[in-house]
Amino acid sequence: MKKLITAILVVIFLSVSFVGCKTSTTTTTQTGQSVMDKLAEAAKGEGGVINSYGMPDVWANYGEIYGQFEKLYGIKHQDIDMGSSVVYSRMKEENASKNDVADLKPSYAMKLAQEGYTSDYKVSVWDKIPEGQKGVAPNGSVWQAAYKGTLGFIVNTNIVKKVPHTWAELNDPQYKGLVSYLDPRATGTGVNTVEAVSYAMSGDPYNYQAGIDFLVKLHKNGIIASVDPKVDVSKFQRGEVAILINFDYNLLLWRDTLGVPAEVVIPTDGTVAVGGGVIMAKNAPHPNTAKLFLEFLFSDEGQKLFAKAYVTPIRPDIQIPPEIAAKFPPKEQYSKVKFIDYQKDAEISQALQNAWAQAVGAK
Incomplete structure (x- = not known):
């Protein structure tokens, strides 16, 4: 008899527990909905x-x-x-x-x-x-x-016949006057660009001088067409620039919507995710x-x-x-991507901006 009573009590307990769990889940859902409603x-x-x-x-x-x-x-x-x-x-x-x-x-x-x-x-x-x-x-x-997102570049394949797949490859006379990136003083993407290049050049995204030194070479060699204070795809659409640096989510969308034959590249010598x-x-x-x-x-x-x-x-x-994931660059292009440490990024951003402006002679 005791065993029977015990079994009944166990069944009742489990039933109450199960109902309690269901009620809790329902309450959570209702609470989530009520937040939006209120x-x-x-x-x-x-x-x-x-x-x-x-x-x-x-x-x-x-x-x-x-x-x-x-x-x-x-x-x-x-x-x-x-x-x-x-x-x-x-x-x-x-x-x-x-x-x-x-x-x-x-x-x-x-x-x-x-x-x-x-x-x-x-x-x-x-x-x-x-x-x-x-x-x-x-x-x-x-x-x-x-x-x-992950930083990379979009390449107009009508203008550029040999698509670069690393940052280092950008320092080539065939890309003279074709590359554009965002101003580090005005945009986070600009700071991240310097960090991405620094990572490719030195293995450390916060060693910003390594990235600046490389970008200075691009400027001196006439590779850089413009440094913009905000996102501007019109130059790319008009063919005034042919290599635009930004995050993969923007680059992929622009590839699909700007009406320009283009390839999106995640540089394999290293880049950053943010x-x-x-x-x-x-x-x-x-x-x-x-x-x-x-x-x-x-x-x-x-x-x-x-x-x-x-x-x-x-x-x-x-x-x-x-169907969206299939349109991203090949996974192997993402093999050398480092996620930014925001605290370190904050610590160096001002010094990076000042050093970049002085090095490239930005006004």
Whole structure:
């Protein structure tokens, strides 16, 4: 009899436990939904607009991401395109009160958080963002990366007959006046370009002098056509430049959409991978709208919209569709890629910018 009673009690216990587990899962789902619902309701009184810095339509599929956000919530997107260092300076000057969100290098995002210019809002999927791609400053301000990419170049194969596959190969008279990269003083991508070249030349991305020395050679030999303060694909489309340096997600999308016969290259002598920092301003003019957008961006749907356009989602549980993954450069080109340490990047960025400007004679 005791054995029978014991067995019955075990069955009851297991049943209750199973129901409890199901209830917990359901509650989590409902809570996740209610976060979006509550924020969407609160955002209705904020004017139906979101202001961003450094999030143009042509970058990281933001055109489609913000387009879908508008379809869902009726909120229009207004962006002022600028590089990471400019975003950092401007948000400090404005006391983080003019923009709602911004895209910038994680090292700059970290600095803004440490100095109290970012919100303390954590997205509901915070735990799904990998360590090293998010942070909380002592003052409670947070930063996070929303996606990641690898630095390489796109080559116009109508103009360039011998496609270079390393940084070192760019120092060749046949590429004279054909190469363009972004200004390290104005953009995080520019700083990362110097770090990527430094890694290829010395094995250390933070030994920035090695990268600068090589870039100086390219400048002196007339290889460099322009150094731009922000992303500009018009010169590439017109054939004024034929080799454009940027991240693989942008390069692959440009290959597909610019109408220029092109090949995307990940340099095999070494390059860097970097996350894309996305932060909410401390004194955002539309705070609930900003929170709603962050929730959307880090949701399954938002992360998949990144993946749809070759942008690698920061959440490891989100997979790039096989048909998209098949269009990336061969895996062997990614064999010598180093992920940037954001703290080290932050420590050297200013010195790198100063040294680069002096070395190339930038005004």
